[in-house]
Amino acid sequence: MNCKNIAIVGLGLIGGSVLKALQGFENATFYGIDLDETVLSEAKKQGLISNETLTSAEILKLADVVFVCLPPDATLSFINSNIFKENALITDVSGVKQAICKKITQPDLNYIGGHPMAGKEESGFAASDAKLFQNASYLLTPTPEHKQEHIELLQKMALYMGFRETVLTNPEEHDRMIAYTSQLMHIVAVALCDSERLDDSKRFSAGSLRDCTRVAKLDSNLWTRLFLLNKEDLVDCIDEFSESLKKVRNLIAEEKESELKAFLEEASDRKRRFLA
Amino acid sequence: MNCKNIAIVGLGLIGGSVLKALQGFENATFYGIDLDETVLSEAKKQGLISNETLTSAEILKLADVVFVCLPPDATLSFINSNIFKENALITDVSGVKQAICKKITQPDLNYIGGHPMAGKEESGFAASDAKLFQNASYLLTPTPEHKQEHIELLQKMALYMGFRETVLTNPEEHDRMIAYTSQLMHIVAVALCDSERLDDSKRFSAGSLRDCTRVAKLDSNLWTRLFLLNKEDLVDCIDEFSESLKKVRNLIAEEKESELKAFLEEASDRKRRFLA
Numbered sequence: 001m002n003c004k005n006i007a008i009v010g011l012g013l014i015g016g017s018v019l020k021a022l023q024g025f026e027n028a029t030f031y032g033i034d035l036d037e038t039v040l041s042e043a044k045k046q047g048l049i050s051n052e053t054l055t056s057a058e059i060l061k062l063a064d065v066v067f068v069c070l071p072p073d074a075t076l077s078f079i080n081s082n083i084f085k086e087n088a089l090i091t092d093v094s095g096v097k098q099a100i101c102k103k104i105t106q107p108d109l110n111y112i113g114g115h116p117m118a119g120k121e122e123s124g125f126a127a128s129d130a131k132l133f134q135n136a137s138y139l140l141t142p143t144p145e146h147k148q149e150h151i152e153l154l155q156k157m158a159l160y161m162g163f164r165e166t167v168l169t170n171p172e173e174h175d176r177m178i179a180y181t182s183q184l185m186h187i188v189a190v191a192l193c194d195s196e197r198l199d200d201s202k203r204f205s206a207g208s209l210r211d212c213t214r215v216a217k218l219d220s221n222l223w224t225r226l227f228l229l230n231k232e233d234l235v236d237c238i239d240e241f242s243e244s245l246k247k248v249r250n251l252i253a254e255e256k257e258s259e260l261k262a263f264l265e266e267a268s269d270r271k272r273r274f275l276a
Numbered sequence: 277m278n279c280k281n282i283a284i285v286g287l288g289l290i291g292g293s294v295l296k297a298l299q300g301f302e303n304a305t306f307y308g309i310d311l312d313e314t315v316l317s318e319a320k321k322q323g324l325i326s327n328e329t330l331t332s333a334e335i336l337k338l339a340d341v342v343f344v345c346l347p348p349d350a351t352l353s354f355i356n357s358n359i360f361k362e363n364a365l366i367t368d369v370s371g372v373k374q375a376i377c378k379k380i381t382q383p384d385l386n387y388i389g390g391h392p393m394a395g396k397e398e399s400g401f402a403a404s405d406a407k408l409f410q411n412a413s414y415l416l417t418p419t420p421e422h423k424q425e426h427i428e429l430l431q432k433m434a435l436y437m438g439f440r441e442t443v444l445t446n447p448e449e450h451d452r453m454i455a456y457t458s459q460l461m462h463i464v465a466v467a468l469c470d471s472e473r474l475d476d477s478k479r480f481s482a483g484s485l486r487d488c489t490r491v492a493k494l495d496s497n498l499w500t501r502l503f504l505l506n507k508e509d510l511v512d513c514i515d516e517f518s519e520s521l522k523k524v525r526n527l528i529a530e531e532k533e534s535e536l537k538a539f540l541e542e543a544s545d546r547k548r549r550f551l552a
Contacts, residue, residue: 117481118482119483137479169480177477180471180473181473181481181482181484184468186484187524187525188468190543191524194524194543195516195520197456197513197516198546198550199546201456201457201550203441203443204453204454205413206393206395206412206457206458207490207491208490209458211461211487212461212464212488214483214487214488215488216546216547217548218544220537220541227528227536231528234528235525239525242525244467245517245518246518247467247470248466248467249463249515249518252503252504252511260500263466263470264494264500267467268492268496270469270475270492271465274477275493
């Protein structure tokens with residue numbers, strides 16, 4: 001398919017990184033859309049976009065591919081309230097997929113949900129990095145009606161941006177898996193930091209505290225929405241984890257030594273298999 | 277104090293690393309004690325120890341400083357059942373301290389509890405590394421009766437081995453702090469891996485899963501004992517964490533958006549202050 005003009009909407013950490021990582025892709029021309037004029041100026045100054053005096057609406061009329069890199073609610077309202085070029089491919093980077101995919105109201109839009117599994121503690125365009133996606137997984141949620149050429153184009157772009165692999169899944173599976181692999185880990189990290197114990201523990205801490213709480217330094221606006229938009233899957237996941245925690249807690253409290261050892265061994269073996 | 281002869285008991289990951297990191301310290305002579313003859317041969321071959329044909333009892337008669345680097349129960353029984361040189365300084369590396377310090381039966385022994393806050397996923401002498409302690413914290417639990425020169429010698433050795441700092445504390449505070457900074461993190465990591473969800477999640481995973489479960493690949497024999505030997509502090513800690521988890525779980529389930537955001541913000545700010 002034609003991929004002459006690429007628009008990135010929202011030049012934050014992810015949008016900025018997509019823009020930087022895609023530079024040079026099939027000699028395409030890049031355009032940026034952002035409410036923050038200083039970010040647009042900076043992207044222009046760095047030679048990353050060719051907006052000139054075009055308005056957002058004019059850019060969307062030109063764009064063959066549109067990456068919507070906004071928070072989830074803004075992503076949905078942007079897609080539902082703008083007019084895109086005929087046959088343009090629209091994709092997003094939101095960490096929940098049913099809440100977007102199932103609520104798109106524009107008929108016949110070539111929308112494919114996307115979720116680049118990458119991030120870092122800093123946010124904003126200044127933190128964006130062409131190398132952010134290296135060795136990461138790029139999840140795509142096409143529907144059965146999607147044209148193969150659109151999926152292939154996104155896979156080609158993913159490879160170009162440095163992703164390790166693209167994974168084709170559906171919004172339901174995506175949200176169920178992500179509740180565990182990403183959302184639960186963030187919940188655990190913040191719950192571990194919801195303690196006065198943390199304040200005094202610097203001199204007593206080692207790698208395990210650092211790693212288990214690494215993602216606690218999160219964007220609370222974004223994650224509040226991500227958690228609520230995936231409420232059911234996430235609550236299931238937290239409940240299952242709480243049961244595991246209770247199990248090991250009781251084995252310790254009741255000094256059931258051999259059962260405790262078996263529990264640790266099984267969990268630890270499962271992690272070894274995961275790594276293998 | 278005199279520090280001509282240093283004995284390391286148990287040449288596993290920690291003992292081997294102490295042996296390697298201390299090489300050259302004040303021109304001391306090093307001796308190794310281990311039930312595994314092949315490990316002793318390897319340490320001799322690498323020029324790390326000067327055992328010659330000395331028996332363990334003979335080594336202990338010579339040693340001015342003895343590092344007991346065994347699992348906690350073995351540490352206690354080794355210290356209680358051996359004869360040491362008069363005025364020798366005995367220290368250990370066990371991750372719990374009350375269970376050792378309070379149970380030493382030898383009167384007038386110069387024992388100072390120690391806990392190098394370092395480790396890695398591999399174990400055994402082959403995994404030991406002179407650089408293991410770099411940037412780590414070394415916790416010491418001297419009693420008020422300890423001679424200042426003994427404490428200073430351990431601090432000097434810690435600096436030589438590359439530790440970032442030595443922290444003087446008491447066994448009670450040590451165990452209470454470590455229940456949170458290390459033991460709870462290991463409990464969380466194994467409880468996160470106590471799920472079939474992990475098996476399918478490789479393609480859907482990113483850094484948060486990797487980091488939160490990093491320490492799940494643990495030595496189940498060792499950690500079973502460490503958990504049970506610090507049962508009360510650890511169960512307190514798990515219960516407090518479970519409450520935090522329940523709190524955030526209910527905010528999500530009941531869609532209390534502003535309270536959820538405030539919870540995330542507070543925990544995340546606490547982590548930022550910790551890092552500052």
